[in-house]
Amino acid sequence: MLSKMSPLDGIPFLDLIAPHVELEEDMVAVVRQALRTAGFIGGPMVEDLEREFAKFCEVPYCVGVSSGTDALRFALMAAGVNPGDTVVTVPNTFIATTEAISQVGARPEFVDIVPRTYNLDPAKLREYLETGCEREQRTGKLLSRRTHTPVTAIVPVHLYGQMAEMDPILELAQDYGLMVVEDACQAHGAEYFSTRENRWRKAGSLGRAAAFSFYPGKNLGACGEGGAVTTHDEGIARQVRKLRDHGQAQKYYHDTEGYNGRLDAIQAGMLTVKLRRLSAWNAQRREVAARYNEGFQSLHGVLTIPYEPSWAKSIYHLYVIRVQDRNELRDHLSHAHIGTGIHYPIPLHLQKAYAALGYTEGSFPVSEKAASEILSLPMYPQLGSEAQRQVRAQIGEFVEVTTVRAAPWRSTAVGA
Ligand SMILES: *Cc1c(COP(=O)(O)O)cnc(C)c1O
Numbered sequence: 305m306l307s308k309m310s311p312l313d314g315i316p317f318l319d320l321i322a323p324h325v326e327l328e329e330d331m332v333a334v335v336r337q338a339l340r341t342a343g344f345i346g347g348p349m350v351e352d353l354e355r356e357f358a359k360f361c362e363v364p365y366c367v368g369v370s371s372g373t374d375a376l377r378f379a380l381m382a383a384g385v386n387p388g389d390t391v392v393t394v395p396n397t398f399i400a401t402t403e404a405i406s407q408v409g410a411r412p413e414f415v416d417i418v419p420r421t422y423n424l425d426p427a428k429l430r431e432y433l434e435t436g437c438e439r440e441q442r443t444g445k446l447l448s449r450r451t452h453t454p455v456t457a458i459v460p461v462h463l464y465g466q467m468a469e470m471d472p473i474l475e476l477a478q479d480y481g482l483m484v485v486e487d488a489c490q491a492h493g494a495e496y497f498s499t500r501e502n503r504w505r506k507a508g509s510l511g512r513a514a515a516f517s518f519y520p521g522k523n524l525g526a527c528g529e530g531g532a533v534t535t536h537d538e539g540i541a542r543q544v545r546k547l548r549d550h551g552q553a554q555k556y557y558h559d560t561e562g563y564n565g566r567l568d569a570i571q572a573g574m575l576t577v578k579l580r581r582l583s584a585w586n587a588q589r590r591e592v593a594a595r596y597n598e599g600f601q602s603l604h605g606v607l608t609i610p611y612e613p614s615w616a617k618s619i620y621h622l623y624v625i626r627v628q629d630r631n632e633l634r635d636h637l638s639h640a641h642i643g644t645g646i647h648y649p650i651p652l653h654l655q656k657a658y659a660a661l662g663y664t665e666g667s668f669p670v671s672e673k674a675a676s677e678i679l680s681l682p683m684y685p686q687l688g689s690e691a692q693r694q695v696r697a698q699i700g701e702f703v704e705v706t707t708v709r710a711a712p713w714r715s716t717a718v719g720a
Pocket of ligand 1: 371372373374397398400401461487489490516517518519530531
């Protein structure tokens, strides 16, 4: 059988052209509509997206903003995080999570992850709250022992498209009086089975507020920048609407200072067109993941595939494997013209930007080990099985060669 893809074309890590081919007419119509009505900022296109995306996330309110980073910042502010607070999150996330915390004037503090899911470890969160914090005698406030600042919020990140284990996180938050703001920037449509409620819940519907990014490479991506805050709380929605628009609810009447953080109408229109396809695309991604899993079965022990607990439905924003010789495998795939990524190579607590937080190597061993072994393989809805066979074949070849080099007597132990 002839492959559609010549080996020289290679297999990209991400394909941002294919999804727009079948939608091109509708997307061009969005631009035409904007030009003919001069509807560039706000207006019906933004309102349509907010209504549709709220429905998709199963929440009453959605507020479109200019990026996922602003969505996080506004969500934290509107939820009530104050300057001087400490906000707990994980070290293995994109820096936007902690940038938003710092931009509110708060300080990030980290809790390590579960090795198999790469998400916030509820047991470590409990340990942090029990031993890393103390109650201030006079006020009863929860203080971080490291910084003596009030701990007020938790930001679980639903990394790679799979939700963090929310039941125990929400329970701890309740016990300790903390707010939960979800970083759902990689999780548009991901689901979590809440045992507390005995039903599946959508990402963005569990915290006091949640932040989504519409950066082009996300499962729902704009043709530029965009983001959204979702919430059940009308007051938070109202506050985010003000924050994104210079602190005004009525033009030139400023209750507070705000930001220029609105969502462009053209981007909202593009997103509304693409949102109609999101569930189908997410389902396709799950099929891609299932085919990878199947293909990697015989490499068990050499390569760790993503783990999806029974309580999670991942939307596979990324398909992340773990291997010991990660960098060598990445080079091997790169020579075979197969694109890969590392999300993320350096945990935030070891980034230069956060040297002042005072963490060191060894502070979060699970995140650190993961960072040295994770590799994101090509993943997008249109990724075909033939391309996946090529990825599998190249990884098989690499494993064969490195295994033979390391232990020649084992060369037959790894089947192709
Ligand atoms: C993409 C992303 C963000 C930031 O979104 P932008 O739209 O790029 O500002 C925040 N957190 C996580 C986990 C992300 O993946």
